[in-house]
Amino acid sequence: MTQSLQPGLADAVDSLSPANEQWLEATPASIEAIDSHAHVFVRGLPLASHRRHAPDYDATLDAYASHLRAKGLSHAVLVQPSFLGTDNAFFLDVLLRYPRRFRGVAVIDPSISDSELQRLAASGVVGMRLNLIGLALPDLRAAQWRDLFARINALGWHVEIHRDAVDLPMLVTPLVEQDCTVVIDHFGRPDPEFGANDPGFRYLLTTAKSGRVWVKLSAAYRCVIGESGVSLGTTLTESLLDSFGAARLVWGSDWPHTQHRSVIDYDASRDALARWIPDASLRTIVLRDSPRALFGFA
Template structure:
């Protein structure tokens, strides 16, 4: 089968490649939760319009090994932009490891009720709006207002990846719609402006809403490559400001594995060690890595 000139494989074939290193019946208690990672392999159907096409595999087995090596017990799988609304590969991972993983999917706002309920039964806890280089949705339209009401009824969150300059419109509309909102990758400020970006400064004013969470993830996507290719310096400065604005009860840590388009500069171990600098207090770090994501992403105690 082909799509957009690419050779594809079925989701059943992809699932056959999953390893059994993690036994579902032997799922551990939550010790640390990675709130942002992606899984994919070559040959999956790709979105026709995409910014990036990876030329390597990032399988569930690969991800499991990274978690085990870094003493992370659970993970949240986020649908990557280049797979569009075809969430089948992510859902296959949730079916195989229902206790260890939760999912954040990409769907159309007119998705029917039965499909949403089926996703919830598989461990989906949110939907993602990936708006980098995309037109912003008309969130005040009747279609989106109905969609947000349905997401709220499921007690899901809406996860947003956008340039920081778009946060005032998007956050304002989503909060007006009563949504819980998770902001990806420090809010994606312009690397030239970093934490001085007006959009990031706006984000810092939203801590008292009680309905916004921010992921300390993908710092390298917000930093200047020439001076801070891994984003550690930016992450340390930005995390301090976010802790002051949101407290550890509204912050999440994510590896952003497999660090697409940045894998030559950063690896999983580097993302975990960076958090030691970003959140120095062990109690606050425990909140960011376990208690906050455990509640938000509905991991059973």
């Protein structure tokens, strides 16, 4: 259930530099490039009871807008971080204030009401996220999930999966069977020892033929402890382009790079895409055309 922001936390969304506020409120002349995966949060937000960590710093809208402006990104998709659970209020407030710039991906419970789903959709939410790192795998063919996915499909949303590659067959297969649009986080998180030969990643490549699966070129560093992951991302992207083509790949910064800020920053994350996709025309598809279609930007 989404709650209203406490007054002090609402101020965190209001605390924008004049330049960033003007930029956010301006009507974009066109969609130049889209960051398809980032998070905003501040300390003091209600935390999920089950969480792997809780950042001791703020990832403010003002700081994020500065990165977008500096790197020529006109639009973005905000994803609910796992440690905030199903209380999507903070990022929803951003979506509501700046609907021309942002879309959102929420974390929801299968028991969510139809009215709440409709409210999220009206706020700019276009997908739901299943961040399953460190959790038991759910049975996505169970009745409660089948009912939820039918409602998600009716809204035109996608289902975003964050899980290590080894488990992707048990998650993606039932979603495709139920006609869901599926988005795979962070290259599918293959084991770096195997890279593109990871069996789970090889399975992911076979799902391209379904026409229902998209992959985020983001956060390769989450697969390689203590490294930026740029080299691994280059290898994985070559295979993904061969199987999916650029039209079903999107790029995301994964800002503010939680638990990995020592090895990556926004500039390095954005610049990595040029290593992964040297062809400028293909990069334009991944940065603009593909996410525009997937996330419903006008």
